[in-house]
Amino acid sequence: MKLRLTQKLVISIEVVVILISCIGGFIAFRTVRETLLNQTRSQTQSISTLKEQSILSFLNRAKSQLNFLATNSTNKEIVQRYLLNKKEVDKELIKTELLEILSQRTLFSSLYILDQAGQVVISTEEKDEGKIKTSEEYFLNPQTQAQTETQYFSYDSSTGITILTITSPIKNVNGSLSSLLVGNIDISEINKLMMERSGFGNTGETFLINSSSVTVTELLKEPGLELKKVIFRPQVKECLAGASISDEVIDYHGDKALGFWKWVPELKSCLVTKIDLSEVLAPLNQLAKNLAYSIGILSIVVGTLGYYLSKLILKPIEELRNEANKIKLGNYSDKPLDVSGDEIGEVTQAFNSMSQRLKESYTDLEEKVKQKTSELSVKITELSSLNQKLEQKDYAVLNLLEDARDLEHQLKTEKENIERKVDERTEELTNAKTKLTASISSLPIGFVMVDDSHHISFLNKKSLDILGMTANEINSSEDIFNKFPKDSNLHELHKAFHKENKSVLVEGEVDYGSKTLKISFVPISNILPISQSNEKASNLGSILLFEDITEAKILERSKDEFFSIASHELRTPLTAIRGNISMIQDYYPDAIKDPELNTMIDDIHKSSTRLIRIVNEFLNVSRLEQGKMIYDLKPIELDTLITETVTDYKAGSEVKNISLEYTPLPNLPKVICDSDKVREIIINLVGNALKFTDKGGIKITTEVLQGFVKVLVSDTGRGIPLKQQSLLFHKFQQAGSSLFTRDTVSGTGLGLYISKLMAEGMHGELKLESSVEGQGSVFSFTLPIDTGEVTKVDNTKV
Amino acid sequence: MTKILIVEDDPLMSRMYEKIFKFEGFDVELAADGEEGLDKIRSIKPTLVLLDIMMPKMNGLQVLEKVKQDPETKAIPVIMLTNLAGSQDAEAALTKGAVKYIIKSEFEPKQIVNMVKEILAGYTRNDVPSAV
Numbered sequence: 020m021k022l023r024l025t026q027k028l029v030i031s032i033e034v035v036v037i038l039i040s041c042i043g044g045f046i047a048f049r050t051v052r053e054t055l056l057n058q059t060r061s062q063t064q065s066i067s068t069l070k071e072q073s074i075l076s077f078l079n080r081a082k083s084q085l086n087f088l089a090t091n092s093t094n095k096e097i098v099q100r101y102l103l104n105k106k107e108v109d110k111e112l113i114k115t116e117l118l119e120i121l122s123q124r125t126l127f128s129s130l131y132i133l134d135q136a137g138q139v140v141i142s143t144e145e146k147d148e149g150k151i152k153t154s155e156e157y158f159l160n161p162q163t164q165a166q167t168e169t170q171y172f173s174y175d176s177s178t179g180i181t182i183l184t185i186t187s188p189i190k191n192v193n194g195s196l197s198s199l200l201v202g203n204i205d206i207s208e209i210n211k212l213m214m215e216r217s218g219f220g221n222t223g224e225t226f227l228i229n230s231s232s233v234t235v236t237e238l239l240k241e242p243g244l245e246l247k248k249v250i251f252r253p254q255v256k257e258c259l260a261g262a263s264i265s266d267e268v269i270d271y272h273g274d275k276a277l278g279f280w281k282w283v284p285e286l287k288s289c290l291v292t293k294i295d296l297s298e299v300l301a302p303l304n305q306l307a308k309n310l311a312y313s314i315g316i317l318s319i320v321v322g323t324l325g326y327y328l329s330k331l332i333l334k335p336i337e338e339l340r341n342e343a344n345k346i347k348l349g350n351y352s353d354k355p356l357d358v359s360g361d362e363i364g365e366v367t368q369a370f371n372s373m374s375q376r377l378k379e380s381y382t383d384l385e386e387k388v389k390q391k392t393s394e395l396s397v398k399i400t401e402l403s404s405l406n407q408k409l410e411q412k413d414y415a416v417l418n419l420l421e422d423a424r425d426l427e428h429q430l431k432t433e434k435e436n437i438e439r440k441v442d443e444r445t446e447e448l449t450n451a452k453t454k455l456t457a458s459i460s461s462l463p464i465g466f467v468m469v470d471d472s473h474h475i476s477f478l479n480k481k482s483l484d485i486l487g488m489t490a491n492e493i494n495s496s497e498d499i500f501n502k503f504p505k506d507s508n509l510h511e512l513h514k515a516f517h518k519e520n521k522s523v524l525v526e527g528e529v530d531y532g533s534k535t536l537k538i539s540f541v542p543i544s545n546i547l548p549i550s551q552s553n554e555k556a557s558n559l560g561s562i563l564l565f566e567d568i569t570e571a572k573i574l575e576r577s578k579d580e581f582f583s584i585a586s587h588e589l590r591t592p593l594t595a596i597r598g599n600i601s602m603i604q605d606y607y608p609d610a611i612k613d614p615e616l617n618t619m620i621d622d623i624h625k626s627s628t629r630l631i632r633i634v635n636e637f638l639n640v641s642r643l644e645q646g647k648m649i650y651d652l653k654p655i656e657l658d659t660l661i662t663e664t665v666t667d668y669k670a671g672s673e674v675k676n677i678s679l680e681y682t683p684l685p686n687l688p689k690v691i692c693d694s695d696k697v698r699e700i701i702i703n704l705v706g707n708a709l710k711f712t713d714k715g716g717i718k719i720t721t722e723v724l725q726g727f728v729k730v731l732v733s734d735t736g737r738g739i740p741l742k743q744q745s746l747l748f749h750k751f752q753q754a755g756s757s758l759f760t761r762d763t764v765s766g767t768g769l770g771l772y773i774s775k776l777m778a779e780g781m782h783g784e785l786k787l788e789s790s791v792e793g794q795g796s797v798f799s800f801t802l803p804i805d806t807g808e809v810t811k812v813d814n815t816k817v
Numbered sequence: 818m819t820k821i822l823i824v825e826d827d828p829l830m831s832r833m834y835e836k837i838f839k840f841e842g843f844d845v846e847l848a849a850d851g852e853e854g855l856d857k858i859r860s861i862k863p864t865l866v867l868l869d870i871m872m873p874k875m876n877g878l879q880v881l882e883k884v885k886q887d888p889e890t891k892a893i894p895v896i897m898l899t900n901l902a903g904s905q906d907a908e909a910a911l912t913k914g915a916v917k918y919i920i921k922s923e924f925e926p927k928q929i930v931n932m933v934k935e936i937l938a939g940y941t942r943n944d945v946p947s948a949v
Contacts, residue, residue, distance in 0.1 A: 597925070598926040601925045601926065
């Protein structure tokens with residue numbers, strides 16, 4: 020806010036004047052307040068003393084009365100007599116005396132005499148007689164037995180009023196204590212004393228507080244003796260401790276008050292004298308009003324005076340301002356302003372010279388402005404041509420923006436296309452995933468997918484069933500493998516499997532509790548197109564397959580056992596048949612002279628022999644398959660072995676009129692084998708060749724290969740049809756024969772199967788080299804060459 | 818006279834072998850189970866024992882063990898004659914002191930007699946009956 024100089028001056032003066040008068044007023048106010056308070060303080064003290072004195076004089080009167088009664092020798096005598104003899108007459112005498120005292124004066128409400136046992140013996144109140152007062156303090160206090168004593172206020176439970184008790188000892192003639200005279204002072208008497216105003220304002224009052232901080236006399240603001248109030252305040256506490264305090268407080272009624280607390284030792288009470296502050300300070304309100312009026316008037320006067328004074332002082336300044344305004348508008352007056360002699364005059368002088376200088380420089384300035392203006396107009400012309408060029412450029416930029424917008428639109432369309440395709444693909448993928456998950460869940464084998472760090476990524480319910488675990492138990496493949504026997508080392512194997520980054524399946528059978536599980540490790544390899552990678556498979560973990568083969572195992576075992584036992588049980592009766600028949604042939608030739616009978620016996624013998632051979636082959640198969648076959652591996656001269664075996668068959672081939680040739684190779688190395696088994700293999704192969712060859716011949720040759728010797732048996736027989744070749748080495752298969760034509764060439768169909776298993780059992784192999792229908796077949800088997808290392812008997816299971 | 822003890826629980830078998838050995842002029846004694854076999858080996862002291870494996874009361878391998886532990890009987894040659902084809906059994910029997918392991922079904926009774934004769938011939942030639 021902009022203020023005129025005049026206003027500023029007036030306000031300054033006003034502020035100063037009001038401030039000064041306020042401070043003055045405040046000081047006066049404080050002084051008067053202090054004075055009033057001090058006056059009241061001394062007044063409360065003097066009233067307090069006055070009240071105390073009146074109470075004490077009242078008490079002294081009561082005391083002297085009681086003392087008089089107690090020390091009256093007649094009384095003493097009667098009391099003593101009564102206490103000894105308990106005569107009603109004496110009692111009545113004393114009682115009459117006491118009652119008379121009560122009626123004469125209004126000091127006591129009741130009087131009674133206590134014997135030394137603390138029992139009330141004579142009382143002005145008949146109902147009190149016989150009461151025991153042993154617990155009363157005046158009885159307990161030894162002082163009360165020595166002199167007349169005032170007891171402090173106590174509560175009389177029988178009447179419900181507060182009483183002040185005074186006691187006086189009654190002594191025997193010899194000076195010893197006989198009894199105690201007790202007087203109860205009616206509290207209303209003391210109350211009257213306390214309530215007497217004696218010119219202490221409207222709110223001034225005095226009351227007594229006993230040692231329990233309870234008011235015993237009436238309060239001005241809460242009349243009624245029965246309304247006792249407990250007043251806990253520090254002043255009361257200190258007062259009850261024996262001090263006298265003057266202080267300002269909030270009284271029991273909530274008013275501000277000035278009080279004086281005086282300790283009255285005779286009553287063991289605190290005498291409170293107080294008056295409301297509002298009454299004490301009432302004169303201050305008037306003072307404040309007067310002060311406000313004075314300040315108001317003063318400020319109006321000062322304001323008016325100040326205005327005119329400042330007008331007078333400020334006149335030359337007003338003139339200066341007017342002149343300056345003119346200069347502002349360009350009017351330079353030639354006439355300088357009048358100059359007065361004071362400070363303002365000096366300012367005017369300076370103003371005049373400044374005005375002159377301004378006038379000169381202004382003329383100079385106008386010329387310069389003209390010159391600059393012409394220069395500016397040239398610049399503006401240049402700028403406008405530049406501006407035109409810029410506008411053209413703007414247009415080009417706008418075109419570019421248009422193109423960009425088109426491009427953006429194309430991009431957006433393209434993006435939408437891609438997004439749609441992505442959505443489609445995502446849906447396809449989701450479908451594929453759902454199908455895959457369903458497939459895996461429906462698998463009859465346990466399927467567990469493990470990532471590269473051995474954590475489980477997925478498992479189907481079947482796996483939990485097989486392992487007998489819950490999904491919560493399995494976090495990593497290790498959790499699963501820990502359930503297996505320690506020696507199975509599955510975790511280590513699996514770790515190695517991951518490490519080697521194998522791309523082939525690994526399988527094994529492991530015992531799992533009472534179960535036997537077939538476990539397969541299947542690698543998950545993401546084989547990227549060659550162009551994208553260096554033909555390297557990135558390992559994504561593996562799949563663990565758990566197949567419960569317990570049942571299958573049991574079945575297989577029982578089948579094998581059946582096979583073995585059945586064979587064994589079959590052999591015994593067969594042996595008996597054959598043995599007995601051969602004995603008949605050997606020892607009873609006369610009994611079977613009849614040629615018919617002889618042929619029949621011979622047929623029985625042949626049949627039983629063939630049956631035994633079949634059973635033996637079955638047994639062999641069973642043993643081979645169970646891995647129970649034991650091989651007696653030794654270095655053998657294969658040449659000798661073949662020659663011996665072939666010699667046995669020479670006769671057979673000659674019967675069929677086909678040739679049987681063995682072409683030995685010079686320096687054939689020794690082989691490691693079980694000679695009995697090798698003989699069986701040769702017999703089987705040569706036997707088969709003989710069976711299926713009707714003309715031509717059978718050739719046996721040997722070859723030396725890397726670490727092996729190969730024995731080849733070739734015939735010129737009927738050959739094996741291609742589609743039968745694959746069945747050749749299976750159990751009970753005879754190539755080229757159906758079930759019904761089999762008996763043309765007797766055999767179990769186990770021969771080749773057994774030979775193959777035995778060749779493999781000796782670390783070699785047996786196979787069909789070639790076979791052409793109608794031209795013949797070539798079978799071969801290999802045996803490892805003796806390197807001299809293995810000379811011991813090596814029992815190796817298949 | 819050469820005395821052969823046949824320890825065999827199956828009467829079909831024991832009868833057949835009894836016959837052939839009698840035909841061939843041997844003195845034959847029979848025992849129907851392992852315990853009886855062991856008793857007869859101790860009491861009769863046969864020249865040679867044909868011992869079946871699967872038998873009641875005491876099996877052939879247990880009998881063989883006892884015979885070879887007893888100094889009185891350990892010199893008597895024992896041939897295991899059985900239809901159990903397991904090679905392990907054969908091995909076990911031979912290490913326990915049997916002189917031969919014969920599978921019944923693989924041989925005619927006459928062949929078995931011949932084998933016994935061969936074995937006994939060897940013994941008489943060397944005059945030192947050996948367990949293995």
